[in-house]
Amino acid sequence: KHLANVYNSQFTGKGKGDHSAHSAGTLSGLDWIPGKIIRCCADPDLRQHAVEQVIDEELFTPKLGAKVCMQRWILTCSVMDGERETPSLAFLLRMKQRGQQALKAYLEHRQAQREKGKKDKATVAALEKKVALAMRQLSDFxxxxxxxxxxxxxxxxxKDGHIFKSLEKVMDPDAKQSEITHARQDVLKRLGSKHEACGFMQMLLVKVSMSLFNKEHVTAAFKILRERIQHAKDGEKEKTKQFVSG
Known part of the structure; x- marks a missing residue:
């Protein structure tokens, strides 16, 4: 977390985050930090559990907006070590996907278990086993x-069904960032900070949320690419103009 604070310090100026250099695609002397933090995912003493929250809440927090997050990601990936840091990022994303699959399986079995209608004892027992297995598999993360x-x-x-609907929303690839953020807040608000499972739920939301990458990030990435292509074209035009006038 200390490294994350050092990284974020470069954007703090006069009380406001200044991402002008990153917006222009300019590397800073601190762009290596996120890669080193992500690399900790491969550390047997830390694994992804200690890293996910820092990435989610400090480095690429949704509060920054999709465009700023993608500016950070683009520059971070451009200086990442291909031997350890890039595989660590792939591992992190793979574990997030598996966590989502496990939670979706649980929610599906839970819904089937609660659907109205007559069920024979064999069906009830089978659903109970599926729910128990899904919870165990999810806990392994x-x-x-x-x-x-x-x-x-x-x-x-x-008993609050809204909590489980919000859990589905945070994993929805078509959800807007604002919807994902609202769903996360809704889950924690309904659960309550004093609930025994609050800490678990906070970690679960970090693990399965689409906040790290979603369709808004993809849109932002293409926008950044178009802007940089246009910037390069404008630069070439200016050079040509100066050459002709000179």
């Missing part, structure tokens, strides 16, 4: 699976 499972069981007992 946490540093302490047994404690995570206990928290997941508490979440499973919740």
């Amino acid at each position: 946490f540093p302490e699976p047994n404690k995570a499972l206990e928290s997941m069981e508490l979440v499973h007992e919740l």
